[in-house]
Each structure stands twice: as structure tokens, then as C-alpha cells.
Amino acid sequence: NKAVDGGVAKVTNPVKAKFGKGGAQGGSGSAKANAPKEEKKKMGFFSFRKKSTKESPVVQAPQEGDESEAKTQAINISQFEDTNFKPCVGWVVIIDGNQKGRDFRLVPGRNRIGTDADVEVVLTDPYVSSHHATIVYNDEGMWQLSDAGSTNGTKLNGKRVMQAIIVDNDTLTVGHTVLKFKSLD
Template identity: 35%
Template structure:
């Protein structure tokens, strides 16, 4: 098996693939699917039994519920407040802090992640782990992500959700993060 490395750092078998299967096929022109000429319709349109009672939304118009999902705290307070931090205490980003918001914070290398640790190749690109803050219970949890790599809390492997406490050490890849809560027994955001 001949392994080749693409420009994005992925390894793949070049005897099976002409381009990196992880990056996707680039510069491919797929033309529009066209119906056969003079082909009869296999599914004739069924006439409605009763007239439509709801207003029909024209093609291209947005539905009222489309768009980005808004978290509970953001909808109540009008902004997404900080609820804690992860501080890198060892690894390529040593000294850097990462802000945590209410509800789920996805951790990975990608810039799309809530906590983006881009300089550690030992961390999965997406969803290596998740830190969540539950505003109803006023607590923090650590969840393992969808990565093949492991995540540790205070040197113990995390296989199921586990509660986070102030000063806990989260390890993934070559990075160690200390958990510093802002919300807890001493403070909780209220929408007064």
C-alpha cells in the first residue's frame, strides 16, 4: 500500500484514489440532470381533494423559522455571555485562553469550532470534545466528541459525560487546558 500525503496533511492510498478522498473532488463539472425527451411522467400530479388552507410560501422565500438556532441565554438576555474559560497550560497554545458560552462548546482544530485549537495536530479537526454549560442546573459537563482520539479529565479517560469542577485539567492531543468557570455557586446570569 503506497501512502501519499495531500497538501492539507491527509494520508491516503494513491493506488486506490487519484486525489485525496478526504478533501473531496475538485474541478469536477457535473452537468444538470435532464429528462428524456418525450418521456411520459411516471408520477402524474394528483389533484388536491380540498383547497389548501395554509398560505403557500413562494419558492425562494424564507420560512419564518429558518436561520441560525439561538441559544436560551442569548434569547433571554439579548447577548451570549461568557460563562467560563479554558486556559491552555501546556501545548502549542500555552498561555492562550478560550471563552466558553452557554450550552454546548465544540472543541477542535477547525476555525468553525467554538474552541478552535488550530496549532495542535493531535486534536481532531471537528468535535474532539464538548464542554457544556447548563443554565438551568448551573453546571458544566465534559463530553467525549466524535474523534478517534481520546480526551482526558484529570488524567482519566472520558467515555461518558462527566461534571467539570473549577481547576480541572482537560487533555487532548498535546494540549492541556485548565477549566475556569465564571458561572457557578457565586454567580449566574439572570434576565432581570
């Protein structure tokens, strides 16, 4: 039902009710003049979140002469230096195997390869021994690969070795894992 001038009239055709006797097709023009104006709807993005009623905390600036607040101080950071730090002098990247893409930093001195948690290059290959091989970077800047008595052996560029000098871009194979060796020198 629709209220009309305080009375009630039944609306059977909503188009006629909105646009008058002639319907939506025009007609005499008086129906258009008497047609109700359509409401303009607002369009845009609206948020339905509740606005926060919490206020931001107010922080007072320290007053001049207030010595109770801590002041910025310069400190000597050399006391915080890591005395155990060893620079990266090379790395190995797994290029084939179940950890493909994984890389390991190599430091001066001994770098052990194996499955044991205490080695530097930890692999998850079941064909690698717990302490499989060692890469040593010596004081002369040379790299040496040594097999540690592993069951499946160690290969350098496809050839099984017990001990060998390695150079940048050599390929090492331990178990079913293939590593690319990179040196910073």
C-alpha cells in the first residue's frame, strides 16, 4: 500500500504509480512533470568500522633542568664487538640434491661438511656421512678439500678424491648432493 494525500491507494502497476497514467513511455508531459524525483544515491567507499573511543596517551616534554630523565650518551661500541667473528671468504651452493638452492658461508680455517648438527655445512642427504668432508682455507689463501673417511666418498669435478686443492667454480659431490664452490679471492 502507498499513502497518497493522507489516503491509501492500492498500487497494482509500480511503473504507472511512479510515472503516472502514461507509464514510462512519455505521453502528454504532465505525467513527467508530476513524477516523483529519484533520490540521488551517494557512491564511494565507506568504512563500517567502529571509531576508536580510546585516546592517544599524552607524553609531556621534559622541563628544562629536569635531571630525572635519562640523557643520550655516547658510548664506545668496541666493547660490543664480536671477538669470534670470522669473515666470509667463500661459499658453497647446492646445485643438485634435496636442498637445491641452499648456500653455506665458508670462513678462514676448517669448514666441515656432513649431516651432524655441529658441522658448518649441514646436509640432509642420507648418503652423506655425519662428518663427510672438510674444506680448509689456509693462511696462504689456498682452498683444500679432504674426504673424512666417508662411506660413499667425495668427488671433485666428477672424480673421486681423498685430498685436493679446489678453486673457484669447482663442483663437489658428497653423497647425492652436488655443490658449486665459490671463492672470494
